[in-house]
Amino acid sequence: MGEDGHMGGHSGPAGGAPELTDVAPGTQEFSIKTTEYSFAPSKIEAKPGPATFVVENKGQIIHDFTVDQLGIHFNVAAGQTVKKPYSVEAGRYEFYCSVAGHKQLGMTGTLEVS
Ligand SMILES: [Cu+2]
Numbered sequence: 001m002g003e004d005g006h007m008g009g010h011s012g013p014a015g016g017a018p019e020l021t022d023v024a025p026g027t028q029e030f031s032i033k034t035t036e037y038s039f040a041p042s043k044i045e046a047k048p049g050p051a052t053f054v055v056e057n058k059g060q061i062i063h064d065f066t067v068d069q070l071g072i073h074f075n076v077a078a079g080q081t082v083k084k085p086y087s088v089e090a091g092r093y094e095f096y097c098s099v100a101g102h103k104q105l106g107m108t109g110t111l112e113v114s
Helices: none
Strands: 028-035 038-040 043-046 049-058 065-069 072-076 079-089 091-096 108-114
Touching: 028 065, 028 079, 049 065, 049 072, 072 079
Parallel strands: 028 049, 043 108
Antiparallel strands: 028 038, 049 079, 065 072, 065 091, 091 108
C-alpha cells in the first residue's frame, strides 16, 4: 500500500463563484520524466516564484532532481513519481541527477527562470 489517497481534488464547479483550491495563484508546475540517463525535457523555462516540480522516474534505478543554487534536491525511486514545491529566482541554472556518475552520463539540463 503505497498511496494514502489524500489528493483532495474537487471537480465540477457548483455555481458562479470562483473555485478555491489549495494551489497558490501563479503556481507553476513542471513535469519531468527521467530514465537512464537523461531528463525530458532537458530545458525548463519558469517564472520567478513558486514552482512545483513533478519528476517521474521511468527508469530501473533511483535518480534525483537537483539544482544546487536553488536548494532543490529530491530522490525519485524507480517507477515512482515525486512532486515537490519550491520557489525559484530569476537566473539560469543547471539541473542534474546527483547519483554518482549520472551527471557525466548525461543527466543534466537547463532551468531558465525569467
Ligand atoms: Cu540518475
